[in-house]
Amino acid sequence: MDGxxxxxxxxxxxxxxxxxxxxxxxVAAETxxxxxxxxxxxxxxxxxxxxRDTAAVKHFLxxxxxxxxEVKACLPKGEEVYLTSCSxxxxxxGEGKVGPGLADNYWTYPKNKTDxxxxxxxxxxxxGMMGPHSDLTLDELLKLMAWIRHIYxxxxxxxxxxxxxxxxxxxxxxxxxxxxxxxxxKAADGDECKVSAx
Amino acid sequence: xxxxxxxxxxxxxxxxxxTVAMQVGSASVSFANDKLxxxxxxxxxxxxxxxxxxxxxxxxxxxxxxxxxxxxxxAWSFSTGLLHGHEGTPLVVNNVMxxxxxxxxxxxxxxxxxxxxxxxxxxxxxxxxxRSVACCDLVNRGLAYWPGDGKTPALIIKTQxxxxxxxxxxxxxxxxxxxxxxxxxxxxxxxxxxxxxxxLALVGSSGAxxxxxxxxxxxxxxxxxxxxRVYATxxxxxxxxxxxxxSANPHYGQKxxxxxxxxxxxxxxxxxxxxxxxxxxxxxxxxxYGSGNPAPWNETMRPGDNKWTMTIWGRDADTGQxxxxxxxxxxxxxxxxxxxxxxLSEQTDKAGKKRKLLTHPDRxxxxxxxxxxxxxxxxxxxxxxxxxxxxxxxxxxxxxxxxPEYGTRMDHKGKEICPSAMGYHNQGHDSYDPTKELFFMxxxxxxxxxxxxxxxxxxxxxxxxxxxxxxPGPKGDRQNYLGLGQIKAYxxxxxxxxxxxxxxFSVWGGTLSTAGNLVFYGTLDGFIKARNSDTGELLWKYKLxxxxxxxxMTYEHKGTQYVAIMYGVGGWPxxxxxxxxxxxxxxxxxxxxxxxxQNYTQMGGGLQVxxxxxxxxxxxxxxxxxxxxxx
Numbered sequence: 001m002d003g004x005x006x007x008x009x010x011x012x013x014x015x016x017x018x019x020x021x022x023x024x025x026x027v028a029a030e031t032x033x034x035x036x037x038x039x040x041x042x043x044x045x046x047x048x049x050x051x052r053d054t055a056a057v058k059h060f061l062x063x064x065x066x067x068x069x070e071v072k073a074c075l076p077k078g079e080e081v082y083l084t085s086c087s088x089x090x091x092x093x094g095e096g097k098v099g100p101g102l103a104d105n106y107w108t109y110p111k112n113k114t115d116x117x118x119x120x121x122x123x124x125x126x127x128g129m130m131g132p133h134s135d136l137t138l139d140e141l142l143k144l145m146a147w148i149r150h151i152y153x154x155x156x157x158x159x160x161x162x163x164x165x166x167x168x169x170x171x172x173x174x175x176x177x178x179x180x181x182x183x184x185x186k187a188a189d190g191d192e193c194k195v196s197a198x
Numbered sequence: 199x200x201x202x203x204x205x206x207x208x209x210x211x212x213x214x215x216x217t218v219a220m221q222v223g224s225a226s227v228s229f230a231n232d233k234l235x236x237x238x239x240x241x242x243x244x245x246x247x248x249x250x251x252x253x254x255x256x257x258x259x260x261x262x263x264x265x266x267x268x269x270x271x272x273a274w275s276f277s278t279g280l281l282h283g284h285e286g287t288p289l290v291v292n293n294v295m296x297x298x299x300x301x302x303x304x305x306x307x308x309x310x311x312x313x314x315x316x317x318x319x320x321x322x323x324x325x326x327x328x329r330s331v332a333c334c335d336l337v338n339r340g341l342a343y344w345p346g347d348g349k350t351p352a353l354i355i356k357t358q359x360x361x362x363x364x365x366x367x368x369x370x371x372x373x374x375x376x377x378x379x380x381x382x383x384x385x386x387x388x389x390x391x392x393x394x395x396x397x398l399a400l401v402g403s404s405g406a407x408x409x410x411x412x413x414x415x416x417x418x419x420x421x422x423x424x425x426x427r428v429y430a431t432x433x434x435x436x437x438x439x440x441x442x443x444x445s446a447n448p449h450y451g452q453k454x455x456x457x458x459x460x461x462x463x464x465x466x467x468x469x470x471x472x473x474x475x476x477x478x479x480x481x482x483x484x485x486x487y488g489s490g491n492p493a494p495w496n497e498t499m500r501p502g503d504n505k506w507t508m509t510i511w512g513r514d515a516d517t518g519q520x521x522x523x524x525x526x527x528x529x530x531x532x533x534x535x536x537x538x539x540x541x542l543s544e545q546t547d548k549a550g551k552k553r554k555l556l557t558h559p560d561r562x563x564x565x566x567x568x569x570x571x572x573x574x575x576x577x578x579x580x581x582x583x584x585x586x587x588x589x590x591x592x593x594x595x596x597x598x599x600x601x602p603e604y605g606t607r608m609d610h611k612g613k614e615i616c617p618s619a620m621g622y623h624n625q626g627h628d629s630y631d632p633t634k635e636l637f638f639m640x641x642x643x644x645x646x647x648x649x650x651x652x653x654x655x656x657x658x659x660x661x662x663x664x665x666x667x668x669x670p671g672p673k674g675d676r677q678n679y680l681g682l683g684q685i686k687a688y689x690x691x692x693x694x695x696x697x698x699x700x701x702x703f704s705v706w707g708g709t710l711s712t713a714g715n716l717v718f719y720g721t722l723d724g725f726i727k728a729r730n731s732d733t734g735e736l737l738w739k740y741k742l743x744x745x746x747x748x749x750x751m752t753y754e755h756k757g758t759q760y761v762a763i764m765y766g767v768g769g770w771p772x773x774x775x776x777x778x779x780x781x782x783x784x785x786x787x788x789x790x791x792x793x794x795x796q797n798y799t800q801m802g803g804g805l806q807v808x809x810x811x812x813x814x815x816x817x818x819x820x821x822x823x824x825x826x827x828x829x
Binding site for chain 2: 083084085087088089092095096097098099100101106108125127128129130131132133135
């Protein structure tokens with residue numbers, strides 16, 4: 001399935017790139033749907049006007065793939081967003097509180113194993129107390145998703161969101177080994193959060 | 199008394215809040231108030247969640263009794279169309295039933311002559327982001343009714359989770375006014391049933407789990423204008439302390455403590471929200487309620503008594519000013535939020551003196567009875583002999599005598615603490631039978647381990663700082679996580695329990711008692727039960743579609759007595775079931791305690807109504823509700 005997926009998404013990228021060249025704006029090739037109702041979430045029109053134009057957002061709208069995953073320099077911003085918007089319910093490191101844990105390999109909504117599915121659940125909300133978080137910018141949401149993927153502590157084999165390359169190097173997250181004393185991710189000096197779609 | 203005097207004055211009322219407040223205090227308003235009081239006396243009505251201003255949940259109706267309760271059958275039912283927790287109970291006024299729901303807080307008016315017909319429905323469109331800042335599921339506890347005065351129509355007052363208070367025309371369901379009582383961005387929500395006193399609509403707020411500073415606000419019921427607001431913490435003028443505050447019991451504390459018992463500005467994010475029930479005495483003009491837990495739960499982060507969280511209040515209805523305040527759990531270490539029901543009674547104390555009393559089964563496992571005129575402690579007894587954080591309450595000083603073994607602190611995992619953070623009693627609205635002088639209380643029998651952790655305050659984020667493990671109390675079955683509840687009959691003067699019974703799960707929603715010698719209640723696993731209120735003998739039960747976290751009510755319609763109850767499992771005990779949680783510490787510890795609940799019930803909200811032999815408008819006349827081609 002993984003091989004197929006990559007091929008398809010590459011084809012989509014090309015098509016979307018052509019579309020973008022024609023219209024000159026970020027057009028979502030993917031249709032993003034509410035996790036519960038299936039309604040079209042109308043992304044990006046319904047999103048925060050800021051942060052729509054980054055390379056990662058454009059790529060995500062076209063392909064449903066998050067380029068920030070495991071890009072070390074992009075994690076600190078993701079953790080910051082996580083601590084502000086998610087940790088209260090889901091726990092400091094995704095261990096679960098009022099809300100379910102996010103770091104294990106059990107998913108209330110199995111589609112959250114894909115970047116697109118996780119985005120839809122966060123952006124549009126889900127059942128119960130999981131309200132929509134569409135107030136965050138698309139770029140912040142992608143960085144947040146990268147952080148959620150980073151704190152994964154389950155079996156790497158189940159981490160469908162990682163490429164085969166990433167799976168080789170990914171180490172399940174251990175809070176106690178987390179670099180800094182205050183528990184926050186730190187990028188190495190001079191590192192910039194930069195991704196390219198190629 | 200001076201019933202009609204002030205109506206003219208009100209017509210020319212200015213917008214100045216002070217003017218409104220003064221008029222509210224004067225005679226004009228007692229017109230509506232007397233009307234509400236009168237309505238509450240009829241067996242045909244249930245005009246507030248606790249039936250009357252004394253919040254007794256007691257009906258003098260004798261039609262359904264110990265003799266015939268076995269013949270109680272389903273009469274009719276109504277699905278609210280919503281999942282999640284349905285707390286509280288519907289209202290009945292003048293042959294119309296008003297039903298509330300969990301988020302998005304729809305309201306339905308049903309015609310009791312033809313309950314298959316929805317007279318009107320109000321379905322607010324709320325900011326769905328409110329769901330993320332609710333504590334523990336998306337519950338709502340009910341409605342308030344204001345009877346109208348000839349100029350302003352009768353109103354249904356409701357709360358929305360997104361912190362709005364809304365008045366609806368009781369006849370049409372149209373919005374009459376709508377005010378913003380708080381901001382969901384900082385975690386302020388509303389789940390409480392509002393409360394009408396005279397021409398004021400009172401409402402508290404939720405959000406202590408997110409560091410919200412609690413307040414109670416009164417709005418002019420006709421306009422939605424704010425009349426007064428008083429806080430649980432902070433400077434005396436904001437807490438609203440009358441000049442003679444606690445003069446009868448100065449040892450409860452008087453001036454400067456809303457800031458002085460906190461470190462720095464911690465009181466600003468110190469919790470103390472009230473989302474429970476109110477009671478009111480028209481003779482003293484005092485209303486009573488409890489402020490909730492301090493924030494965060496981690497006690498190490500907030501040294502001091504943390505006044506006036508965890509406090510039983512006696513406040514003047516017209517001004518909000520407090521005549522007395524008694525803090526039950528100074529410097530809480532267990533989340534024993536003090537918001538539970540206040541039931542008013544008139545009883546003779548041990549010394550033979552007739553007194554106006556207030557009885558309050560608290561989360562902390564103590565049932566308090568106070569003189570509601572001045573706050574004097576009359577009795578304070580354990581809800582169950584397994585309560586262990588406190589040895590006793592010293593009636594002289596009012597202070598709990600703690601057992602340090604069950605205290606909580608940083609770098610320590612407290613074990614076997616009883617009750618758990620859910621309390622031996624939570625939001626259930628209990629009942630009082632004045633003829634028997636007995637309180638019927640639904641109890642949680644749950645204990646816990648508790649381990650605090652430090653966390654920073656972030657606006658709109660959970661601000662708890664503790665990990666909890668919950669399990670049945672010593673009388674339950676810890677192997678199988680069953681035996682999590684009790685039902686008890688209590689005499690507040692003698693301190694004796696006339697009877698008590700164990701239940702498989704919590705009796706979360708409270709009780710109804712009637713002059714038919716009966717006490718009714720619902721269980722978390724979805725039964726409504728009737729017991730003999732003298733002996734506790736189980737006489738009747740019925741399996742509902744889903745678990746119960748609300749309380750039953752009763753009304754008479756066309757000569758037939760009905761018993762009604764809302765079902766729809768959820769709330770704090772149901773969060774595991776509702777949110778697909780797995781880890782036993784999830785749901786603030788609820789998932790572990792109630793891990794077997796899913797084997798007994800599932801989600802689904804609605805209302806079930808019973809009568810003897812199931813008699814109902816359709817059984818009496820089969821043509822009621824039929825299509826009539828002649829119109």
